[in-house]
Amino acid sequence: MTSKAEDILDGMEEDDDELTMPDEGLSDIRITTSFELQLPGEEEGSASFEIIGEDHTLGNALRYIIMKKWVRNFGFWVPDPEVEFCGYSIPHPSEDKMNIRIQIYPEYWEQTRPYDALMKGLDDLGDLCDHITHAFKEARDKFVELGDGSEQG
Amino acid sequence: MPAATNRRNIVGVNAETVTNVSSTDFPGHWPGEDHSWSVKHFRRTFKVKFYRNTPLLSQFDLIHTDAAIANTLRRIMIAEVPTLAIESVYVSNNTSIIQDEVLAHRLGLIPLRGDKDALKGLSWYLRGEDATPREPTDEDTIVLHLKKTCERNPDAKKTDTDPDKLYINHNVYASDMVFEPAGRQIKSFARDPVRAANPDVLIAKLRPGQEVDLTMHCVKGIGQDHAKFSPVATASYRLLPDIRIKKPIRGKAAERFAACFPKGVIAVREGRDGEKEAVVDNARNDTVSREVLRHDEFRGMVELGRVRDHFIFSVESTGQFDADEIFLSAVGTLKAKTINLKRDIYKMLQKQALDAKRAREAENPDVDEGDAMDTQ
Numbered sequence: 001m002t003s004k005a006e007d008i009l010d011g012m013e014e015d016d017d018e019l020t021m022p023d024e025g026l027s028d029i030r031i032t033t034s035f036e037l038q039l040p041g042e043e044e045g046s047a048s049f050e051i052i053g054e055d056h057t058l059g060n061a062l063r064y065i066i067m068k069k070w071v072r073n074f075g076f077w078v079p080d081p082e083v084e085f086c087g088y089s090i091p092h093p094s095e096d097k098m099n100i101r102i103q104i105y106p107e108y109w110e111q112t113r114p115y116d117a118l119m120k121g122l123d124d125l126g127d128l129c130d131h132i133t134h135a136f137k138e139a140r141d142k143f144v145e146l147g148d149g150s151e152q153g
Numbered sequence: 154m155p156a157a158t159n160r161r162n163i164v165g166v167n168a169e170t171v172t173n174v175s176s177t178d179f180p181g182h183w184p185g186e187d188h189s190w191s192v193k194h195f196r197r198t199f200k201v202k203f204y205r206n207t208p209l210l211s212q213f214d215l216i217h218t219d220a221a222i223a224n225t226l227r228r229i230m231i232a233e234v235p236t237l238a239i240e241s242v243y244v245s246n247n248t249s250i251i252q253d254e255v256l257a258h259r260l261g262l263i264p265l266r267g268d269k270d271a272l273k274g275l276s277w278y279l280r281g282e283d284a285t286p287r288e289p290t291d292e293d294t295i296v297l298h299l300k301k302t303c304e305r306n307p308d309a310k311k312t313d314t315d316p317d318k319l320y321i322n323h324n325v326y327a328s329d330m331v332f333e334p335a336g337r338q339i340k341s342f343a344r345d346p347v348r349a350a351n352p353d354v355l356i357a358k359l360r361p362g363q364e365v366d367l368t369m370h371c372v373k374g375i376g377q378d379h380a381k382f383s384p385v386a387t388a389s390y391r392l393l394p395d396i397r398i399k400k401p402i403r404g405k406a407a408e409r410f411a412a413c414f415p416k417g418v419i420a421v422r423e424g425r426d427g428e429k430e431a432v433v434d435n436a437r438n439d440t441v442s443r444e445v446l447r448h449d450e451f452r453g454m455v456e457l458g459r460v461r462d463h464f465i466f467s468v469e470s471t472g473q474f475d476a477d478e479i480f481l482s483a484v485g486t487l488k489a490k491t492i493n494l495k496r497d498i499y500k501m502l503q504k505q506a507l508d509a510k511r512a513r514e515a516e517n518p519d520v521d522e523g524d525a526m527d528t529q
Binding site for chain 2: 054119124
């Protein structure tokens with residue numbers, strides 16, 4: 001399991017520019033490392049993550065986007081999902097924790113690990129945010145230009 | 154889009170039941186169809202449409218996204234977009250009939266406004282783990298003063314009974330709070346000082362001889378911590394209603410049909426043969442009250458529903474930020490969350506890799522045998 005983490009690190013380039021936060025005060029999200037708390041149920045192709053300081057807000061969006069898991073395009077037309085299961089839970093309302101579980105279909109174990117799926121889900125969610133911001137500003141500016149208050153067709 | 158694909162997005166609303174409630178646009182549900190996530194596809198299909206944009210109220214539609222995303226943004230607007238609110242009240246004197254703690258609570262809930270850029274530039278006042286609180290600075294704390302003493306009006310007639318004529322300063326309003334800028338705040342809030350968003354909020358009532366004399370510290374916080382920090386009065390969405398008339402409804406029945414819906418939803422038009430017919434004019438205004446389903450004469454003639462991926466948002470600001478800006482902050486906050494989490498996953502993996510390396514070194518001591526010899 002630990003060697004897996006090393007593999008991923010090798011394949012990952014640290015992008016410090018991207019990781020600078022606009023608002024440091026919100027950086028309250030922490031993943032417990034396996035050493036602090038080993039979440040049970042980890043095996044090849046499946047894992048659970050405990051995220052501290054998050055709730056349904058991120059949990060459901062992340063679950064949605066990971067369940068919509070991408071397929072690497074090999075030129076075949078028939079799409080085939082890689083993620084077999086992704087779910088989240090709030091184990092107890094008085095604990096500031098959110099658990100997210102990811103399982104990969106066995107066919108994809110070699111190329112995709114739960115970490116990858118989680119990282120990809122976060123990337124996708126970021127892309128989605130960027131486009132929503134863009135589309136929202138565009139629509140608003142167009143609306144303001146056309147004159148306020150009235151309905152627009 | 155073929156009709157069948159289109160109907161997939163309609164949640165059926167029957168008299169007593171709902172049908173087709175879950176979204177099915179994920180991979181593996183429809184044979185031969187690709188519903189995996191693609192930014193390109195999202196860019197092509199996702200639409201925003203504005204209906205109203207005032208500082209205090211924004212109404213817009215998000216079209217072709219999922220409830221998971223819409224709900225996340227709604228939740229972030231309510232609970233995680235930071236605003237400024239009164240956090241500590243230092244009471245020098247309070248002889249009014251309102252108790253100190255009740256007064257402090259009332260003050261906390263008053264929406265504030267001020268220079269938006271300067272407010273966004275404020276840093277967090279973090280109390281930390283220490284028993285003694287950290288010293289507030291001009292970067293994280295706004296100080297307001299409120300001092301008002303009630304007196305008898307010497308010019309009042311003996312016959313007056315109206316408190317407005319009898320007393321001076323007997324109402325304490327939110328507009329009586331005075332901003333005391335410190336340090337950098339003198340410059341950053343010069344054009345738009347911190348004040349109550351609604352000046353007419355009545356804080357307390359006084360009688361001659363009573364006085365309130367307070368100093369308030371305002372800090373940045375989020376709605377998750379306390380509702381007073383929530384930037385929105387309401388942020389909600391509903392799904393676009395959908396009305397499908399399956400059989401033509403003509404004549405007098407058309408009028409009765411239209412009466413089952415709010416105004417403007419169903420129009421009664423005159424056909425070529427001069428007969429009246431009911432047509433759907435603006436389903437957006439419908440409340441999906443299902444009134445029409447109670448009438449036997451329209452049985453089987455109409456289908457009610459809601460469009461599952463069409464969200465009609467309504468964001469009402471409390472006055473600190475513009476409603477549309479609050480939505481944009483919410484999207485920004487979600488983006489920041491993903492970046493933070495990615496960074497933390499990276500750190501976690503780094504730590505795991507490091508620990509694994511150490512463990513392996515401990516197992517095979519040959520690598521650092523030289524060091525071991527030295528220490529001996």
